[in-house]
Amino acid sequence: MTAPLVYAEGLTRTYAMRRGLFSRPVAVRAVDGVTLAIAPGETLGLVGESGSGKSTAGRMLLGLETPDRGFVRFDGRPMPPPGGAPWRALRARAQMVFQDPLGALDRRLPIATQVREPLDIHGIGDPALRGGRVRELLGAVGLSADHGRRYPFELSGGQRQRAVIARALATRPDLLVCDEPVSALDVSIQAQVVNLLIDLQAGLGLAMLFISHDLRVVRQISRRVAVMYLGRIVEEGEADDLFAAPGHPYTEALVSASPAPGGRAGRRIVLKGDPPNPAARPSGCAFHPRCPVAEIRCRVEVPVLRPAGPGRQVACHRVAESPVADLRGAA
Amino acid sequence: MSGLDLARDAAPLVAIRDLAVRFNGVPALRGVDLHVARGEAVGLVGESGSGKSVTWLAALGLLPGSAAISGSVTLEGTQLLGAPAEILDRTRGGRVAMIFQDPASALNPVLTIGRQIGEALALHRGLSGRENAAEARRLLELVGIPDAGRRLSAYPHEFSGGQNQRVMIAMALAGGPDLLVADEPTTALDATIQSQILNLIGEIRRETGMALVLISHDLGVVAETCDRIAVMYAGRIVEEAPADQLFLAPRHPYTRGLIGALPPIEGARRRLVAIPGTVPDPRAMPPGCAFAPRCTQAHAACDRIAPALEIIGPGRRVACLAETAGRGSAPTEVAAE
Amino acid sequence: MLRFATLRLGRAAITIALVVTFAFVVLRLSGDPALIILGPEAPPEAIAAFRKSWGLDASIFVQYVDYFGAILRGDLGRSMRDGRPAILLVAERIPATLALTLPALAIKIGIGVPAGIYAALHRGGPVDRLVMMLAVAGFTVPSFVLGLTLVLIFSVQLGWLPSGGQESWRHAILPVVTLGTGGAAILARFTRSAMLEVLGQPYIRTASAKGVAWRAVVTGHALPNAAIPTVTMVGFMVGSLIAGAVVVESVFSWPGVGRLLVVAVANRDLAVVQCILLLVAGTMVASNLIVDFLYGLLDPRLRAGGRAGAH
Numbered sequence: 006m007t008a009p010l011v012y013a014e015g016l017t018r019t020y021a022m023r024r025g026l027f028s029r030p031v032a033v034r035a036v037d038g039v040t041l042a043i044a045p046g047e048t049l050g051l052v053g054e055s056g057s058g059k060s061t062a063g064r065m066l067l068g069l070e071t072p073d074r075g076f077v078r079f080d081g082r083p084m085p086p087p088g089g090a091p092w093r094a095l096r097a098r099a100q101m102v103f104q105d106p107l108g109a110l111d112r113r114l115p116i117a118t119q120v121r122e123p124l125d126i127h128g129i130g131d132p133a134l135r136g137g138r139v140r141e142l143l144g145a146v147g148l149s150a151d152h153g154r155r156y157p158f159e160l161s162g163g164q165r166q167r168a169v170i171a172r173a174l175a176t177r178p179d180l181l182v183c184d185e186p187v188s189a190l191d192v193s194i195q196a197q198v199v200n201l202l203i204d205l206q207a208g209l210g211l212a213m214l215f216i217s218h219d220l221r222v223v224r225q226i227s228r229r230v231a232v233m234y235l236g237r238i239v240e241e242g243e244a245d246d247l248f249a250a251p252g253h254p255y256t257e258a259l260v261s262a263s264p265a266p267g268g269r270a271g272r273r274i275v276l277k278g279d280p281p282n283p284a285a286r287p288s289g290c291a292f293h294p295r296c297p298v299a300e301i302r303c304r305v306e307v308p309v310l311r312p313a314g315p316g317r318q319v320a321c322h323r324v325a326e327s328p329v330a331d332l333r334g335a336a
Numbered sequence: 337m338s339g340l341d342l343a344r345d346a347a348p349l350v351a352i353r354d355l356a357v358r359f360n361g362v363p364a365l366r367g368v369d370l371h372v373a374r375g376e377a378v379g380l381v382g383e384s385g386s387g388k389s390v391t392w393l394a395a396l397g398l399l400p401g402s403a404a405i406s407g408s409v410t411l412e413g414t415q416l417l418g419a420p421a422e423i424l425d426r427t428r429g430g431r432v433a434m435i436f437q438d439p440a441s442a443l444n445p446v447l448t449i450g451r452q453i454g455e456a457l458a459l460h461r462g463l464s465g466r467e468n469a470a471e472a473r474r475l476l477e478l479v480g481i482p483d484a485g486r487r488l489s490a491y492p493h494e495f496s497g498g499q500n501q502r503v504m505i506a507m508a509l510a511g512g513p514d515l516l517v518a519d520e521p522t523t524a525l526d527a528t529i530q531s532q533i534l535n536l537i538g539e540i541r542r543e544t545g546m547a548l549v550l551i552s553h554d555l556g557v558v559a560e561t562c563d564r565i566a567v568m569y570a571g572r573i574v575e576e577a578p579a580d581q582l583f584l585a586p587r588h589p590y591t592r593g594l595i596g597a598l599p600p601i602e603g604a605r606r607r608l609v610a611i612p613g614t615v616p617d618p619r620a621m622p623p624g625c626a627f628a629p630r631c632t633q634a635h636a637a638c639d640r641i642a643p644a645l646e647i648i649g650p651g652r653r654v655a656c657l658a659e660t661a662g663r664g665s666a667p668t669e670v671a672a673e
Numbered sequence: 674m675l676r677f678a679t680l681r682l683g684r685a686a687i688t689i690a691l692v693v694t695f696a697f698v699v700l701r702l703s704g705d706p707a708l709i710i711l712g713p714e715a716p717p718e719a720i721a722a723f724r725k726s727w728g729l730d731a732s733i734f735v736q737y738v739d740y741f742g743a744i745l746r747g748d749l750g751r752s753m754r755d756g757r758p759a760i761l762l763v764a765e766r767i768p769a770t771l772a773l774t775l776p777a778l779a780i781k782i783g784i785g786v787p788a789g790i791y792a793a794l795h796r797g798g799p800v801d802r803l804v805m806m807l808a809v810a811g812f813t814v815p816s817f818v819l820g821l822t823l824v825l826i827f828s829v830q831l832g833w834l835p836s837g838g839q840e841s842w843r844h845a846i847l848p849v850v851t852l853g854t855g856g857a858a859i860l861a862r863f864t865r866s867a868m869l870e871v872l873g874q875p876y877i878r879t880a881s882a883k884g885v886a887w888r889a890v891v892t893g894h895a896l897p898n899a900a901i902p903t904v905t906m907v908g909f910m911v912g913s914l915i916a917g918a919v920v921v922e923s924v925f926s927w928p929g930v931g932r933l934l935v936v937a938v939a940n941r942d943l944a945v946v947q948c949i950l951l952l953v954a955g956t957m958v959a960s961n962l963i964v965d966f967l968y969g970l971l972d973p974r975l976r977a978g979g980r981a982g983a984h
Contacts, residue, residue, distance in 0.1 A: 054526035054527060054528065055526055161614045163614065164614075191383035191384055191553065191615075192383065192553065192555070192594055192597050192598060193383065193593060193594065193597050193610060193611035194610075194614065195597065196596075196597035196598075196599075196608040196609070196610035196611070197610040197611075197612075199599065199608055199610075200607065200608050200610055203607075218526065218527060220527075220601060221598065221599040221600070221601050222599055224599060224600075224601060224605070225599035225600075225605060225608065245605070248601055248602065249602055258528055258531070259527055259528065260601065261531070262527040262528055262530060262531040263527065263556060263601050264556040264557065264559060264560040273531050273534075273535065273560075274531070275528075275531045275532055275535045276528045276531070276532070279496045279498060279499065279529070280496065280497075280498070280526045280528065280529055295528075393878075396882065397881075398878055398881055398882055421886065421887065425884045425885070425886050426884060427884070428881065428882050428883060428884040429882060429883030429884030429885075430884055433882070433883065434879075434882040436875060436878070436879065436882075438875060441874065441875045441876065442875045442876055442878075442879045443876055443879065444876040444879070444880065444894050444897075444898070445876070445898070445972070445973070445974060446897045446898055446901075446971065446972060446973060447893075447894070447897070448973075455880075455883070455885060455893070456883045456884070459883070459884050459885065460884060491973040491974070493973070493974045504879070507879075507883060508883070510883070511883070511884065
């Protein structure tokens with residue numbers, strides 16, 4: 006195995022959250038002991054519902070947020086503290102793409118200017134040649150020079166996201182963190198952007214953290230997938246494998262909630278209760294109040310991520326006693 | 337045997353004919369024909385701006401006054417378009433109920449849940465006082481809100497998104513409707529909560545026999561829930577078919593495109609077949625088929641002739657020259673029209 | 674809740690203290706009361722005696738501390754002009770001012786709110802355009818211009834109403850109308866936009882979709898929501914009941930608090946000016962507190978969290 010490009014261990018992040026106007030702030034653990042590794046050129050999918058902490062984990066991986074506990078190593082070196090020169094230099098090597106492209110773009114500037122901006126900021130290349138590089142970047146994401154002259158509001162949602170991707174690629178980063186990059190797009194446009202990301206990733210040898218709630222898109226784009234629930238990774242494995250035979254009951258419910266058109270083949274597993282609330286984390290396994298197979302132990306004991314089959318890790322007491330394959334076979 | 341045939345034979349519950357809507361002269365809906373039979377579940381699929389929501393907002397008179405609406409919408413023979421306010425008010429919430437995408441903002445923030453459900457009960461069932469409260473509580477229990485009695489006096493902001501959608505469903509059930517129109521009811525919700533809501537709607541339908549129109553951009557959600565599916569594009573229905581057939585053998589290139597664009601959740605990964613280009617600007621609609629500029633199978637006639645939605649088999653309709661020309665009339669004839 | 678109330682009251686006290694300090698500084702630095710009251714030709718001994726008797730010979734810092742201490746003891750000082758307690762002087766003018774501002778407030782609410790609601794419900798219609806036009810005119814035309822115009826028309830030209838003074842109720846008509854029109858215009862515009870915002874909300878569509886008649890949608894669903902921002906505006910207007918008539922009282926020679934303020938400022942009658950400013954700041958702060966309280970009453974989202982145990 007090659008040395009990972011980014012390695013994060015035991016990432017923990019706690020926020021103070023006020024629940025009412027008059028109540029005292031409570032400490033909310035958004036991310037709780039997350040360990041991740043992404044090899045150069047590899048795509049890791051990070052799946053979870055709202056409140057799972059997947060976006061916070063992504064920001065910590067990029068060094069945009071500092072973990073309260075745990076550490077991030079980028080290319081073998083510790084993540085420099087935010088604000089300093091080494092940190093700014095690292096920004097050029099690790100970029101982010103968000104869900105809302107309109108919010109990520111400056112609506113007063115033409116697209117080409119914004120794609121060029123990172124080159125100017127990081128002083129990359131001969132200024133005279135930057136115009137050419139911008140055209141090259143726009144071309145790589147399927148936008149014309151004419152698109153470059155337009156303003157964000159003159160482009161469609163898909164084109165805007167392409168522009169954001171072009172800007173993120175300007176500095177030839179090694180790592181791209183995409184946070185729900187296609188969630189706001191219509192299905193047909195979503196496919197265009199997903200294909201584009203796959204092509205760019207392969208062509209440029211980018212490492213990518215792809216954060217999404219959409220299992221289908223994550224499976225399409227990722228080689229490995231990690232599933233988060235209430236700030237913890239509950240399962241991790243090879244994408245195809247994991248979705249075909251989920252080990253954790255939560256992954257299983259998520260997969261069954263993503264129905265396949267063309268048949269009502271799979272039975273839908275309907276979980277009880279509301280989406281997880283980080284401010285009121287249940288004891289033991291955080292998933293136990295909604296888990297269809299929970300037992301007494303799950304209420305008290307926090308399950309740790311343990312190997313369960315080739316390339317697979319699951320944090321579940323039930324899976325620990327019998328490997329994934331057995332559990333599936335019995336069901 | 338299919339739902340569509342039944343819908344055609346028996347008088348439909350709701351019949352929409354040639355429904356068109358313009359906002360300030362810009363077309364949003366360009367002639368929609370759709371029938372819903374009693375007890376049937378119809379899915380309406382399409383991307384944003386395709387007109388799937390506008391169809392039902394127009395049908396129920398819920399569009400702003402600036403919308404120019406033409407065509408016909410009948411509920412068991414009664415015309416709803418341009419109907420007097422009394423008829424519309426009795427129909428809405430009484431015979432046809434509607435729930436919306438973002439349940440948190442669809443509920444009035446300054447009124448208690450009990451009052452908002454009670455209002456529908458008073459309007460459509462004539463219940464007041466203790467009876468009203470008891471029925472509101474029963475409905476809340478029915479949709480699975482724990483501790484219903486106490487929660488009646490709570491406000492929407494005190495509920496989670498999924499619970500608010502349950503409250504919306506309770507409110508929709510208050511009038512005992514024959515049809516529930518659910519407009520992207522789970523889009524704003526997490527996957528596991530989406531399953532809960534779809535399951536709840538399914539259970540209620542099994543118990544009450546209520547018909548359902550499920551409006552969604554999500555093919556998977558619609559496929560799982562509905563008997564029959566209509567696909568909309570740029571203000572028109574382009575294909576209609578029983579759910580299983582639509583996915584097994586889509587006939588319209590746009591439907592094929594939508595299915596091809598959807599990443600598979602199992603089996604071998606394949607490159608997604610993205611539909612090139614973008615949806616046409618409603619202010620500058622192509623003269624022929626609205627999908628022609630993005631269609632890989634378009635030929636010259638497609639740029640000139642807007643295809644009609646034609647029957648191509650039992651329960652199946654499609655609006656595509658390439659699909660319909662070969663069947664009934666020769667392509668030359670179509671082109672000469 | 675207690676924490677919240679304490680916080681609010683503390684902030685109110687700081688606001689008032691800042692107003693008092695500001696008034697003290699500005700007035701002391703802008704002219705010598707002794708010279709103004711006694712006149713420039715007064716003998717130096719008289720001026721010195723005046724200064725001594727009012728404590729003006731001490732350093733400005735000592736004066737400030739003394740003054741603040743007196744206020745905290747409830748002593749608002751005496752008028753330098755006639756030696757009576759400032760608070761009495763101000764108090765006897767309050768009824769006259771309220772005789773203008775209360776009816777004017779009634780006009781503002783009585784006309785402004787319904788006009789705003791009506792305009793919002795008939796957006797783009799002739800009434801909406803008229804209301805908007807009047808609203809723009811109403812708050813771009815300064816009140817003294819409006820007052821003088823009304824005087825020109827109804828007193829000078831038509832001779833129907835008196836142009837100034839306080840002899841009968843007929844004398845109040847023009848100043849009340851002058852005051853009320855501008856406020857009604859502001860309130861109409863504000864109510865209209867609040868109402869339009871609410872009418873565009875999804876829950877209005879939900880109410881229609883469940884069969885609520887349009888009239889009931891407006892009264893039962895839209896108004897309670899639109900009331901929330903409108904109440905703020907009305908709150909500010911209540912806060913200006915005492916001091917909002919300075920210009921109009923001057924134009925119509927109406928002997929209210931506003932006129933007293935103008936005269937007192939001209940005379941550097943410090944105690945009177947400060948007493949009025951204190952009163953003004955007090956009513957403003959009080960009305961703000963009332964608005965906050967009403968907010969909580971109208972908007973359940975602002976009430977203390979935790980009831981009904983939302984997860």
